[in-house]
Amino acid sequence: xxxIDHFLYLSAFLFSAGIVVVxxxxxxxxxxxxxxxxxxxxxxxxxxxxxxxxxxxxxxxFALFVIVVAVCEAAVGLAIVLxxxxxxxxxxxxxxxxxxx
Amino acid sequence: MLMVFLLPLVxxxxxxxxxxxxxxxxxxxxxxxxxxxxxxxxxxxxxxxAEPYTLALPWFHIGEFIFSANLQxxxxxxxMLVVVTVVSFLVHVYSTGYMAGDENNRRYFAMLGFFxxxxxGIVLADNLLLIFVFWELVGFSxxxxxxxxxxxxxxxxxxxxxxxxxxxxDAGFLIGLMIIWANAGTFELRNLLLQTEVFxxxxxxxLCIFCGVIGKSAQFPLFTxxxxxxxxxxxxxxxxxxxxxxxxxxxxxSRIFALYTPEALDVVxxxxxITAVLSALSALVQTDIKKILAYSTISQLxxxxxxxxxxxxxxxxLHLFTHAFFKACLFLSAGAVIHVLHQAQxxxxxxxxxxxxxxxxxxxxxxxxxFFAFALSGSALAGIPFFSGFVSKDAIFTGLWNWATMGTSWxxxxxxxxxxxxxxxxxxxxxxxxxxFMGEEKSTQALDVTEAPLVMRLPIIILAVASLWFIxxxxxxxxxxxxFQILHPGKYFHFNLMxxxxxxxVLLALGTAHRMYRTGKNFNVKIFQRAFYLDFIYQLLFEKxxxxxxxxxxxxxxxxxxxxxxxxxxxxxxxxxxxGWFDKWIIDGSVNAVAATSNGLGSFTRSFQGGKIxxxxxxxxxxxxxxxxxxxx
Amino acid sequence: xTIATFMFYFFEVMAALSALALIFVRNVFYGALLLLxxxxxxxGIYVLAFAEFVAxxxxxxxxGGILVVIIFGIMLxxxxxxxxxxxxxxxxxxxxxxxxxxxxxxxxxFSQESFSVSPIPPVSKYGAIEQIGxxxxxxxxxxxxxxxxxLLITLAGAAVIASTIKSKKI
Numbered sequence: 001x002x003x004i005d006h007f008l009y010l011s012a013f014l015f016s017a018g019i020v021v022v023x024x025x026x027x028x029x030x031x032x033x034x035x036x037x038x039x040x041x042x043x044x045x046x047x048x049x050x051x052x053x054x055x056x057x058x059x060x061x062f063a064l065f066v067i068v069v070a071v072c073e074a075a076v077g078l079a080i081v082l083x084x085x086x087x088x089x090x091x092x093x094x095x096x097x098x099x100x101x
Numbered sequence: 102m103l104m105v106f107l108l109p110l111v112x113x114x115x116x117x118x119x120x121x122x123x124x125x126x127x128x129x130x131x132x133x134x135x136x137x138x139x140x141x142x143x144x145x146x147x148x149x150x151a152e153p154y155t156l157a158l159p160w161f162h163i164g165e166f167i168f169s170a171n172l173q174x175x176x177x178x179x180x181m182l183v184v185v186t187v188v189s190f191l192v193h194v195y196s197t198g199y200m201a202g203d204e205n206n207r208r209y210f211a212m213l214g215f216f217x218x219x220x221x222g223i224v225l226a227d228n229l230l231l232i233f234v235f236w237e238l239v240g241f242s243x244x245x246x247x248x249x250x251x252x253x254x255x256x257x258x259x260x261x262x263x264x265x266x267x268x269x270x271d272a273g274f275l276i277g278l279m280i281i282w283a284n285a286g287t288f289e290l291r292n293l294l295l296q297t298e299v300f301x302x303x304x305x306x307x308l309c310i311f312c313g314v315i316g317k318s319a320q321f322p323l324f325t326x327x328x329x330x331x332x333x334x335x336x337x338x339x340x341x342x343x344x345x346x347x348x349x350x351x352x353x354x355s356r357i358f359a360l361y362t363p364e365a366l367d368v369v370x371x372x373x374x375i376t377a378v379l380s381a382l383s384a385l386v387q388t389d390i391k392k393i394l395a396y397s398t399i400s401q402l403x404x405x406x407x408x409x410x411x412x413x414x415x416x417x418x419l420h421l422f423t424h425a426f427f428k429a430c431l432f433l434s435a436g437a438v439i440h441v442l443h444q445a446q447x448x449x450x451x452x453x454x455x456x457x458x459x460x461x462x463x464x465x466x467x468x469x470x471x472f473f474a475f476a477l478s479g480s481a482l483a484g485i486p487f488f489s490g491f492v493s494k495d496a497i498f499t500g501l502w503n504w505a506t507m508g509t510s511w512x513x514x515x516x517x518x519x520x521x522x523x524x525x526x527x528x529x530x531x532x533x534x535x536x537x538f539m540g541e542e543k544s545t546q547a548l549d550v551t552e553a554p555l556v557m558r559l560p561i562i563i564l565a566v567a568s569l570w571f572i573x574x575x576x577x578x579x580x581x582x583x584x585f586q587i588l589h590p591g592k593y594f595h596f597n598l599m600x601x602x603x604x605x606x607v608l609l610a611l612g613t614a615h616r617m618y619r620t621g622k623n624f625n626v627k628i629f630q631r632a633f634y635l636d637f638i639y640q641l642l643f644e645k646x647x648x649x650x651x652x653x654x655x656x657x658x659x660x661x662x663x664x665x666x667x668x669x670x671x672x673x674x675x676x677x678x679x680x681g682w683f684d685k686w687i688i689d690g691s692v693n694a695v696a697a698t699s700n701g702l703g704s705f706t707r708s709f710q711g712g713k714i715x716x717x718x719x720x721x722x723x724x725x726x727x728x729x730x731x732x733x734x
Numbered sequence: 735x736t737i738a739t740f741m742f743y744f745f746e747v748m749a750a751l752s753a754l755a756l757i758f759v760r761n762v763f764y765g766a767l768l769l770l771x772x773x774x775x776x777x778g779i780y781v782l783a784f785a786e787f788v789a790x791x792x793x794x795x796x797x798g799g800i801l802v803v804i805i806f807g808i809m810l811x812x813x814x815x816x817x818x819x820x821x822x823x824x825x826x827x828x829x830x831x832x833x834x835x836x837x838x839x840x841x842x843x844f845s846q847e848s849f850s851v852s853p854i855p856p857v858s859k860y861g862a863i864e865q866i867g868x869x870x871x872x873x874x875x876x877x878x879x880x881x882x883x884x885l886l887i888t889l890a891g892a893a894v895i896a897s898t899i900k901s902k903k904i
Contacts, residue, residue, distance in 0.1 A: 017754060067792065
């Protein structure tokens with residue numbers, strides 16, 4: 001069994017990649033993808049730490065709830081993206097600046 | 102006493118403050134104030150005790166030196182006070198007639214008041230510095246008055262000339278003051294006069310002050326400004342000649358007489374007699390009424406200065422006193438003649454020079470009162486017995502005689518010259534009177550001449566009466582009257598023979614004059630006419646070299662100083678460019694950099710709120726990173 | 735090297751590479767597919783970490799649910815044309831800075847800590863999935879209920895937000 005450090009380093013890498021995607025991509029759906037990636041990195045951490053306590057399933061439970069919340073987030077987020085697209089005819093977040101200043 | 106002193110100033114201030122609309126008020130207030138001042142002066146004079154009366158006014162102090170503006174009245178200054186105020190009052194009254202209709206009446210009366218005030222300051226001050234201040238004020242107001250008709254170029258030039266000549270003398274005065282301060286350490290006349298020792302510095306100091314007197318009292322070699330000053334209004338001439346300006350010099354001489362060393366006095370006497378002779382000769386051939394009178398004044402002043410130089414300061418003051426009255430009278434009458442002739446000319450539209458005696462003649466029938474006054478005062482000037490001039494001149498001759506008998510032989514030349522001056526005085530006075538009033542009428546024949554108005558006639562008559570002998574003494578042949586007693590208390594050497602000699606001498610001169618001028622013939626000697634070419638000599642001696650020096654310095658200026666200046670200018674321009682560059686790039690640059698920084702910072706911070714969601718995310722993560730780094734550390 | 739270890743490294747590398755590629759890919763649809771690869775790899779890693787139920791849930795919900803929704807979104811926000819939806823990149827410097835520094839920091843933290851396995855408790859008579867079911871019904875009953883409510887609300891909300899019927903409130 002690989003040491004737990006591998007999980008952690010992988011989750012750190014995924015999280016960072018998610019951040020980069022969120023910041024760099026100029027499309028709302030790609031931003032959502034980045035967010036999913038970050039959530040999965042967190043999930044990986046939860047699962048990995050559960051290895052350290054074999055008899056307990058708290059980490060698994062949290063991972064499940066995170067997945068549930070991610071589902072909700074994805075559903076609502078995509079609904080908002082669709083709505084915004086209908087309204088502004090674009091899905092580029094920077095062009096939606098009605099809240100500016 | 103202070104009232105006497107300040108009232109002319111009040112008159113001056115009132116005249117300045119009033120607007121042109123109420124200018125007529127001045128013609129009432131100015132003589133009125135002068136009248137009050139005159140009455141005050143008379144009261145001061147008659148209540149004078151033997152001890153000098155002093156009014157102490159602290160002025161200012163530097164360190165431990167205390168300057169006081171003390172006013173002092175002794176016998177001499179009391180007499181001067183009376184002379185100045187009386188003549189000034191009469192001149193004021195006269196001016197209301199003479200200057201009627203002049204558009205600058207206000208300024209005229211203001212300066213007249215100021216002139217009187219300054220002169221009173223000289224008379225009363227007990228401090229040489231204070232005297233100097235008033236001395237300058239007299240010079241200034243005379244400048245203003247001589248140049249009163251400032252539309253006439255001649256008047257302006259005359260005023261300027263008077264001012265500059267006075268400046269030359271005043272420079273000497275100032276140097277004298279410095280010498281006195283450096284050696285005696287005080288300007289208080291009381292303290293200065295108290296000392297009994299005679300120091301060698303006194304000669305130089307008093308001679309320097311005498312320079313100021315030369316300028317102010319129109320002595321040789323600075324006397325040519327006075328005839329030119331005749332361009333001013335005639336009452337001003339009367340005031341200058343009788344009471345204020347030129348009298349100031351003689352008065353100052355007698356005031357600080359005690360400071361003079363015998364050597365200095367000899368110089369004073371010589372200068373005085375040279376002035377007297379030269380100007381008497383000049384007066385003999387002048388054709389302008391006022392110029393004749395001006396030269397006669399200079400000659401009389403020369404006699405006074407000679408008397409002071411001969412040690413007879415009291416005789417000089419006596420002559421100053423009498424001279425003030427009869428000379429004022431002469432001027433005012435001459436002014437009256439000029440005035441009425443001018444008016445008559447304007448009515449008939451004829452033009453000739455009314456001041457030229459060759460155009461006049463036979464006016465005694467048309468102007469009897471003026472003739473009467475002129476003849477009286479002229480007799481006084483000539484020194485005919487029973488007139489004040491005879492008495493005071495007698496005093497001077499007596500003083501001179503005493504002086505000559507005590508000293509070396511050259512002093513007899515002075516005495517003889519003085520007698521010569523007296524002789525010539527008779528000649529030119531007779532000539533003046535004869536040409537003006539006697540004989541046949543010439544250019545004035547066709548004119549309808551009437552007497553001057555009462556305000557002008559009255560002062561003339563008063564002054565004419567005052568030129569009789571009783572004004573100073575009961576005995577018409579003895580100058581040792583009541584006035585002289587005040588000036589010179591105690592026994593005085595009286596030389597009866599002198600009076601007789603003087604009287605016969607004057608009568609002889611009168612006869613000569615009658616023979617010379619009866620026919621109306623006019624002698625003209627060019628060198629006398631031009632006052633010995635003094636102005637020409639000045640021109641030659643000073644003007645040309647000064648002009649040459651000026652052009653020389655001009656060349657230096659062009660070649661050297663301008664060159665230096667130009668290089669300086671180029672250096673400055675270069676420097677200016679450098680500074681400009683510096684300014685543009687360093688100073689402006691730094692300012693712009695600050696502006697750009699704040700602008701960038703502004704847009705940078707503004708970008709946080711720019712509505713860009715991904716940047717919001719970035720900044721929040723950035724904050725998280727910083728927090729984590731902080732945790733790590 | 736056991737097969738399990740090989741599988742672990744394989745899934746790890748696959749997840750990392752697909753995440754890395756996700757950064758650089760420009761086509762949204764390819765991005766979604768790369769994310770799918772990543773999620774599936776993670777599911778494999780979960781299996782290797784003895785979290786079978788989580789792995790199955792991951793595959794079902796993420797790969798089957800979320801990605802399908804995302805692909806629907808991609809299609810709905812793309813104008814019907816032959817061209818693929820190409821995404822521009824912005825804020826390169828900020829993104830790379832944030833990503834690298836975040837990764838470095840996280841790895842620094844992980845390397846500083848040492849994690850040890852706690853003593854093994856007595857083995858339960860139930861299997862892992864049974865354990866989870868018992869836990870859901872006992873210790874995590876409230877979160878379970880809340881999650882259900884949340885899902886319901888999300889269902890209704892997403893439907894309302896995304897609906898094309900113009901209501902006055904929206």
